[in-house]
Amino acid sequence: MLKNFIKLKQIQQYFKISYKHLSNTYFQIENKSNYLRVKDNNNNYHDFHYFWLRHNCSCFKGCNNAQTKERTISTTDFPIDVYPLTQTLSKDNILTIEWSDANHVSKFDMNYLIENSYAKNITHVNEPIIKLSDVEIDYNKYKTQTLEYFKDCKIRLDTYGSVIVRNRGIDTEAIIQDFGGELFHSHFGRLEDLKTDNTTNKNTDQLGN
Numbered sequence: 724m725l726k727n728f729i730k731l732k733q734i735q736q737y738f739k740i741s742y743k744h745l746s747n748t749y750f751q752i753e754n755k756s757n758y759l760r761v762k763d764n765n766n767n768y769h770d771f772h773y774f775w776l777r778h779n780c781s782c783f784k785g786c787n788n789a790q791t792k793e794r795t796i797s798t799t800d801f802p803i804d805v806y807p808l809t810q811t812l813s814k815d816n817i818l819t820i821e822w823s824d825a826n827h828v829s830k831f832d833m834n835y836l837i838e839n840s841y842a843k844n845i846t847h848v849n850e851p852i853i854k855l856s857d858v859e860i861d862y863n864k865y866k867t868q869t870l871e872y873f874k875d876c877k878i879r880l881d882t883y884g885s886v887i888v889r890n891r892g893i894d895t896e897a898i899i900q901d902f903g904g905e906l907f908h909s910h911f912g913r914l915e916d917l918k919t920d921n922t923t924n925k926n927t928d929q930l931g932n
Contacts, residue, residue: 749763749764749816749833750762750763750812750816750833751763752810752812752818754807754810755770757772757773757774757804757806758770758771758772758773758842759771759772759773759776759807759810761833761836761837763837767843767844768843768844769836769837769840769842769843770842770845771836771840771841771842773805773806773807774798774803774805775841776820776829776831777801777805777822777824777827777829778796778798778801779831779839780796780827780829781829781830781831782828782829782830784827785800785827786829791910791926793910801822801824801827802823802824805822805823805824806822806823807820807821807822807823808821808822808823808826809821812833816832816833816834817830817831817832817833818830818831818832818833818836853883855887857879857882857883858879858883858885858886858887859886859887859889860872860875860876860879860886860887860888860889861888861889861890862888862889862890862891862892863889863890872901873901876888876901876902888901895914910925910926911924911925911926912924912925912926
């Protein structure tokens with residue numbers, strides 16, 4: 724039994740080493756005009772826009788809160804035309820990018836990128852066909868037609884993934900009721916006030932940093 728166990732561990736170790744060896748040559752990186760292309764040895768490629776990569780930096784030096792692990796960087800904190808100054812891919816498949824904005828450095832595990840690939844083997848990108856009027860509705864139009872209001876909201880959410888309701892007011896609780904009335908509590912409580920120096924959140928460790 725012990726002999727078979729040792730043999731099994733040796734086999735597992737062999738495959739672990741073999742996989743690691745393959746992973747060193749699994750990915751190739753190419754720079755494009757405004758995105759990074761990742762190729763693998765299965766003839767797949769994954770495109771990641773520089774803007775997306777910069778916004779998804781996982782560091783705790785201005786991009787994420789070290790305690791809550793939540794993102795703190797805003798898309799307005801860096802230029803929309805941000806681009807890599809340098810990039811390196813280590814033997815353990817960690818991609819390191821030095822960015823054009825203040826020489827900020829980001830590190831990405833290639834497994835994370837592949838798992839979050841949003842443009843795999845894309846050969847053509849159609850121009851957006853959605854217009855503001857497609858997702859926009861005027862609350863005043865419905866008056867007491869509550870069911871019609873809910874129906875039109877749902878149609879837009881199902882079709883486009885978003886809805887913009889004009890003239891609904893700023894009664895937060897009423898708006899919550901519009902969409903079912905159930906909320907998932909977060910680290911900051913039932914609701915999170917997105918403003919600095921507030922005292923209404925359950926925890927305020929991230930805000931104002």
